[in-house]
């Protein structure tokens with residue numbers, strides 16, 4: 011038996027929850043336990059598990075308990091390497107965020123532990139930072155073949171991701187599902203910073219929308235196009251891939267979009283004027299931005315848009331931690347007039 015974090019779900023949702031958590035690589039290597047009308051599912055991270063389940067509208071609560079370990083393998087990295095918990099698994103690749111107070115030897119030890127936790131592991135990298143307009147990571151290979159392309163499963167879809175040359179955050183899966191669930195058939199949608207296409211493709215998988223997926227990074231646009239092909243049998247709507255600088259879009263795109271997604275938290279607000287020019291009265295704009303508090307994020311969005319168009323804030327929440335002092339917030343606004 012081993013004490014571990016878990017999420018509790020209602021029995022009627024258990025099968026769907028287990029499949030989603032397994033696909034996302036969040037399941038711990040231990041046997042779930044039934045308690046009354048609930049199943050307690052051991053997981054590697056509450057936060058990631060809740061994001062995955064929230065994206066599928068499955069109600070869950072955090073829990074902890076003792077679970078029977080399937081085989082003699084570590085279930086939590088912190089059991090093997092004290093102090094180290096945070097990592098992201100993208101398909102067969104694991105990426106650690108580098109923390110200065112943990113030496114490189116800690117990560118090498120962790121990579122060794124991960125090998126016995128995941129049979130499909132091909133490479134482990136340490137991320138030293140994220141740089142430049144394209145938000146690309148600086149990666150150090152510490153285990154494996156060093157191939158940076160992998161296939162990530164999310165919300166019932168598959169995405170080819172290059173962990174070195176494109177941006178992809180598995181912790182946004184719930185957010186992508188939330189936005190996609192709001193889109194109605196026939197909507198004209200613009201994803202201004204689409205990366206390899208996860209927002210655009212998730213939307214087109216759930217409604218007959220027309221989605222324009224724009225990114226400055228040509229390799230991200232190439233993978234987005236590959237991802238549209240990869241998921242074509244699951245798509246109801248259409249996705250058009252455009253490689254462009256979104257600041258220039260109003261110069262050559264004369265359409266007015268019903269919905270715009272601005273997921274470039276370090277720079278979204280610079281594009282507020284472009285988003286105003288590409289939207290019309292009643293359009294919804296999902297703005298992702300950095301802030302030291304939710305109130306500050308909302309004010310920054312209102313002020314940035316206010317210089318070019320009238321907007322009403324209809325929803326906001328914290329999405330992710332970004333640094334010790336800053337988080338990423340989503341602020342949904344509707345254009346008025």
Ligand SMILES: C[S@@+](CC[C@H](N)C(=O)[O-])C[C@H]1O[C@@H](n2cnc3c(N)ncnc32)[C@H](O)[C@@H]1O
Nearest residue numbers: 143144177178203204205225226227255256273
């Ligand atoms: C934080 S990532 C978001 C990617 C994607 N939306 C996702 O959820 O995975 C920001 C993206 O904005 C792109 N980008 C940065 N500047 C841009 C610009 N001026 N025009 C279009 N895309 C840009 C980057 O290449 C990157 O893919």
